Amino acid sequence: MTLAPQKEPESLSFKNNMAEEVVLLDYWPSPFGTRARIALAEKGISFIHKFEDLSNKSHLLMKMNPVQQRVPVLVHKGKPVCESDIIIQYIDEVWNHSFPLLPSEPYQRAKARFLVDFINKKVHESSVKVWMGAKEEQENGKKELLEWSKFLEGELGDKLYFGGDVFGFVDIALVPFYNWFIVFKTFANFNIIETECPKLVMWGDRCLNRDSVSKSLPTTDQVYQAYLEFKRGWAHG
C-alpha cells in the first residue's frame, strides 16, 4: 500500500525535530556507510548513529534489512532505506530545500547514476581483488583500478567536482574508495595514480578537506585494521 507523502514543517527547529526520527545503522570502516554519513552531513541532518558488530548483527538490522542483512540502513520515521546510493537519493529527495546532491537536469542525473553504478561495480570489485587477492589477482586489481581511475579522471575533466562546481552524488560515492587507494599505497604498492591521474588526486584532496568528508571518513589506519579483521572471517556490505 502506498502511504501518502507527509509534508515537513518549515520551522527553525525542523532539524532538531527530525533528530529522533533519523537513525543510521552503520559500520565505521565501511565505504558504503561513509557515503551515507557524508550525505547526512552535507544536508546538516541530525541523526542517531548506531554501530553494528558485523560478526553479531543486531536484531534491529536484521529486521530493517532482512533481504541483504547489511549496513548502511537509514531508518527514517521507523521505515528503513537500504543501499548507500539509494539512501543518498532518498536524502536528496526528502531534504530537498538546500544543498542538492544530484543535478537537476535529467541527462546530468543519468550520467551521475551511471558513474555511481560504475563505481559500485568496477571500482569496488577491483578494490576487493587488491584487498583479498593472491599476488596475481592483486596485480590484476591494481591494473584495473588504474584503468578505472583514468576513465574517471576523463569524466572529471577540469571540473572541481564530478557534477561541476557543486560537491554531490558521484563525489560522495567515490571518495571512500579514494580513501582505500591511500591505504593501498602502503600495503599493496599502489602508487600509480599520482603520476597518471593528477586531476583525480587534486579532486581527492579537495574532497578530503571538506568538513562533511573529514568528519565522516575512517582513518587509513582504521580501514587497514578493519581489513585485517575482515580477512579473519566475517562480511560487511
Next chain:
Amino acid sequence: MISEDKNHHLKRKNKSSTQLIEMAEVKLLGVGGSSYSRRVEWALKIKGVKYEFTEEDLQSKSPLLLESNPVHKKIPVLIHNCKAICESMVILEYIDETFEGPSILPQDPYERAIARFWAKFLDGKCLEAVGKALWSKFGEEEEKSKQEAYEVLKIVDNELKDKKFIGGDNIGFVDVAANYIPFWLEIVEEATGVVLVTSEKFPHLCAWRDEYLNCSEVKENLPDRDTMLGFFKAKVLAATVAK
C-alpha cells in the same frame, strides 16, 4: 527497424511541439532478444515515445555503439538529442524524468527508495544467482549455485505473497527489472535442462509470471520464443563442446 506506435497520431495531438521535436531524436541501440533491451522498449512504448531502433550485432559492434558506450560496450544505449545514456535501469529513470505519460517510478520518496532497492536486487544479486545456476552444468558447484538461486527466488516469492506485481498494483520499474524471470528464464531452463522455478517451490512467483505475461504491454514486446530457444540451445552446444 523503425518502431511503430499505432496510436501515435492520436497521442501527438496531446503533446507540445517541443516534445514532438525531442521525440524525433530518440534512438535505441539494442538487441531484440535481450531482456535489458526490452526493458527500455517497454518504457518508451508506455510513454508513447516514437524511437528508431537499431538491432546491434554483438559479434561485430557498430562504431556508434562503441563510441556511445566506450566503458561497457554493451546494449542497450538510448541516444536522445545526440546524447547517450547507458545501463537499462539508468535509462528507465531518464525516460521517466524526461517524457510525459504514465509513471515508471512512484512519486513518493520512500516508495521510490523501495522500488530502487527491489530493482537493484532483481537486476543484481538475483539475476546473477539465477544465471549462474542455470548454466551450472558447465561451471562449478552445480548444487551450491542452485541453492543460492532458490534462496533469492524465495525472497521474490515471499514479496509477492499479498501483491499482484512486485512493485504493487501495476507493472513499473521493479517488475521490469525482473523481466527475465517470466520469459527468458524458462527458455534457458528448457535449453539447459536445469529447472529452477516450479509452482510447488514458488507459487506466488508463478502466479505473478502468468499475470505479467498476460499484460498487453508485455505480450506485445517479447521476442519470438522459438528463435530464443534456438539461440540458447546453440549456446548450450558451444558450452558442451568447450567442456
